[in-house]
Amino acid sequence: MHTLNLGILAHVDAGKTSLTERLLHNAGVIDTVGRVDDGSTQTDSLALERQRGITIKSAVVSFAVDGVTVNLIDTPGHPDFIAEVERVLGVLDGAVLVVSAVEGVQAQTRILMRALRRLRIPTLVFVNKTDRRGARCDGVLADLARRLSPSVVAMGSVGDAGTRRARTRAFTAGDPAFVTALTDLLTTHDDDLLAAYVDGAAGVPYGRLRERLAAQTRRALVHPVYFGSAATGAGVAELTAAVAEFLPVSGLGVEGPASGTVFKVERGPAGEKIAYARMFSGQVRTRERVRLLGDGDQEGREGKISAITVFDNGTDVRGDALPAGRIGRLRGLHTVRIGDTIGNAAGRPARSHFAPPTLETVVTPCRREDRGALHIALGHLAEQDPLIGVRRDEVRQEVSLSLYGEVQKEVIQATLADEYGIEVGFRETTTICLERPAGTGAAVEFIDVEPNPFLATVGLRVEPAAFGSGVEFRREVELGSMPYSLMRAVEDTATETLSQGIHGWRVTDCTVTLTHSGYWPRQSHAHAVFDKSMSSTAGDFRNLTPLVLMEALRRAGTTVYEPVHRFRAELPADTLGPLVPVLARLHAVPEPPVTEGGACTVEGVVPAARVHELQQLLPGMTRGEGVLESAFADYRPVDGPVPHRSRTDRDPLNRKEYLLRTLRRVDGGR
Known part of the structure; x- marks a missing residue:
């Protein structure tokens, strides 16, 4: 048996869930096609999803096509739930990106396609809603090539677009314009095919073109485009056939060490955790103990699988094992977390990188x-x-x-x-802003030297690092100079302390170096009774580290960065004048506008905090014709008063208050 783990992705309201329903109906999994507006769809199972008519949580459902078991994952389309999409991408073999024939390429469409191309996930494009008034199939195809990827090719045409009679016709070897376009596209990625085209007077045989199209699609080099309507079913059969022909499938295997990824965790009726996992190699079995490793874990955790269910023909059934290539639900893993690797971390796929919450x-x-x-x-x-x-x-x-x-x-x-x-x-x-060190700062407090009340010596240096590098901890002291547990207490506490910088924001892109360390070994009274007052503990280091680190950070200084969005505004050219001062007031930085005919396009960056205001103002300034796209781009230094966030800890920046909260009495700690 072969499997294909397929994601359906789209901008909100492009018809993604409706397409899922139509695929399940055509495969015989469901008898009637559910409607999003009626709350009767198969994958929108949450009451809130049915009420609002949007997908909030990813859902898995299975169907068979041409001997291949397709695990179809319906993902949210609204940008507020991009994190749910991010977790799914790592377990996909292929994807269908749904685009509305009416609205065309939208902001979320571009974000999703960039992620799919970056991760090299084979992708088909389905242009939906060809039966809706305002459908512009040729225009959308041009937009796909211009704004998503130049390596797209239409696999058919649409008749009576914009009416309920809209129908599709698949291109064949008898369509010379299609064969020429296909040849031109494929030869840009295949020198052998180009040589065969140049040498052959009659051109490349259509059968070979079809084979190379499948090969290049599986390598995510090209993206076949299909047209149709999920509402009427037009074009869906052609898309289903393309899924089996052009996207990569995998055979079930148990070779190699078990390695999988948890992409979703939910709770059952009794509050128990249920993990959705995809296995990449080996297999896991019921009653087997497995290792779970998450981001930042050093040791990992263990859990025992009490039950396994796998997806099959629209439902999930009990199984004894979850082999490589399959997606299933695992029960019994009480400590499991989203993003955990099951078993061997070497088989873990590349992670996608969407914007963080701002x-x-x-x-x-x-x-x-x-x-x-x-x-x-x-x-x-x-x-x-x-x-x-x-x-x-x-x-x-x-x-x-x-x-x-x-x-x-x-x-x-x-x-x-x-x-x-x-x-x-x-x-x-x-x-949400970030802080980055503006320079280098260092501080140290020695054991048994005032004003240090703790039985610990800690010296730390903070230095700026490259943007996007996160936080790195280094040591200039010998690892054996004191017990590893005390070293680890300093490192863990330093990471935790940097969650709130001088202005209360998370500190990132820096290197923290342990420059000094010292401790008092375990001391005992007569009869070997442990004397805590004369012995250093991990608690001493955990309590002292925030004071030293924040003093070093204060000496280094920090710069506060705010999130900014990349925006693209399309508007009538004669309305550009009133928009310019508004962009300046919102602290946006526009690029030179591009005018073509009576339309104007302005791109630039704008603070994330002002995006909503720009969205509200644009229609009124452009007679309702302005269209705005925006997506997180980066962080930049705050222009104007520096925003502060209230601290939630004992505030090591206020030494007296910190010690009052940490110690019962400030008398040297002893």
């Missing part, structure tokens, strides 16, 4: 007695979506969440009410 809000329970339950519920939600970034302020008894947008906030609010019975409110959404 917004933050404080969530407050409407009833004070729900505070404890809210913390537990948010912990469960963070298991399903780690990027919501639960941040607890013990001092103010508040909880902050990292978000992609307002829709995600509404979904979290509804989920807490429906699934946990907790009514919550949100404070104003703010932008």
Whole structure:
């Protein structure tokens, strides 16, 4: 048996879930095609998904085509849930990118295609909604080549576009324009094919062109484009055949060490964790103990699989094993987390890199007695979506969440009410900034030397590093100069401390070096009774490290960076004048505009905090004709007053307050 793990991706409302329904219907998995508007689709199982008519969580369903078992993964299209898409990309063999024939290439479409091309995931394009009024098939094809990839080729034509009678016709060897376009595209990636074309008077045989098209599609070099309508079924049969012909399939195998990836975690009716995993090599079996390794884990964790279900013909069935190539649900792994590697980390696929959340809000329970339950519920939600970034302020008894947008906030609010019975409110959404060291700073405190009250010597140096490098910890002291547990306490605490810099934002792109270390060995009284007052512990190092590190960071200084979006505005040329001062007021940095005919295109960057305002203002300034696309681009230094974020820790920047909270009495600690 062969398998294909297929992702369906699209900008919101392009018809992705409707296409999934049509594929399942054509394969005989479902008897009737569900409708998103009616909340009757197979993959939108959450009540909130049915109410809002959008996909929030990825869902897996299986069907067979030409002897291949296709595990189809329906992903969210709304940009607020891009993290859910990111986790899915790592387990795909191929993808179908859905584009609306009416709206064409949209902002999220471009973000998804960039990720698919970067990860070299073989991708077919399906131009949907050819039956809708305003469908512009030729124009969308040109947009695909101009804005997504020049390596696209239309595999058919559309008749009566924009009407319910819209139908598709597949191109064949009898269509000379198609054969010429296909030859031109394929020969740009294949020198042998180019030589055969030059040498052969009659051209390259169509059968060979078809073979090379399949080979280049599987290598993600070219992208066949199909037209149709998920609503009427037009063109879906051709797309289904293309999935089997052009996308790579894998045979089931158990060779090699077990290696897989967990891309989704949900909780069952009894609160138990259920992990969705794709195996890349080997297999895992029921009652087997497996190793789980997440990002940043040194040792890893272990868990015992109590049950396995695999997806088959529209449902999931119990199985004894999950072999390479398959996707299944694993139960019994109590410590599993999204993104964990199962077994051997060497088989782990490349990770995709979407933008991090750039917004933050404080969530407050409407009833004070729900505070404890809210913390537990948010912990469960963070298991399903780690990027919501639960941040607890013990001092103010508040909880902050990292978000992609307002829709995600509404979904979290509804989920807490429906699934946990907790009514919550949100404070104003703010932008998440970053801090980077502006220079180099160092600090040291020695054991038994005032004003250090802890039985530890710690010296640290902070230096700026390359953008995007994260945080690196180094040592200038011998590893054997003190116990490894104390070394590790310094490193772990340094990483934790850098989550809040001088201005309260996470510090990144820096190198932290341990320059001094020292401790008092374990001491005992008579009868070998441990004397804590004369012996260094990991707690001493955990308590001293924040004071030393923040002093070093204060001496280095930090620069606060805010997230910025890359924007593209298309508008009538005569409305550009009023837009320019608005962009300046929003601290946007536009590039020279490009005017073609009566239309004008402006690209540039704008602070993430001002994107929503620009979206609201543009229609009024352009007679409703302006179109804005935006996506996270990078971070840049804040222009103007530096924003501060309230600290949630014991505040090592305030030594007296820190020690009062850390020690029962400030008397040298002894």
